[in-house]
Amino acid sequence: MKRFNITGTKYTPDISFDPNVASFSISGVSTPENSLDFYQSTYRILEQYALEGSQKLEANIRLVYFNTSSAKCLYDIFRKLVSVSSSGKQVIVNWIYDDDDEDILESGEDYSELLPLEFRFVPVPPGSDR
Incomplete structure (x- = not known):
């Protein structure tokens, strides 16, 4: 598998995947014009990792804002x-949030209740840059 990167913009998040260190991350703002199109390549990479990956996977999610269509894509x-x-x-999901942003924290808590994944x-x- 190859590394995968999407550089974020004002409306889209940074996305990176490095199979060599089993790391996946999404950070920034997610309000793309067409969320389904934007996230298609990310879906394919994760599907491929399910078949070919050999290590545990750490997912670092640090979104400061996302819209409703992005929320559905995040669920996917x-x-x-x-x-x-x-x-x-x-699989470990690190839900990273500004400690004064209760809305983002609650969104992460909602996902953690819906899915059988380990959320931290x-x-x-x-x-901060963490």
């Missing part, structure tokens, strides 16, 4: 991570 990404987990690999909630000071 988490479902792909469930598939990775079901293929015998450990990581508060950081607003504006």
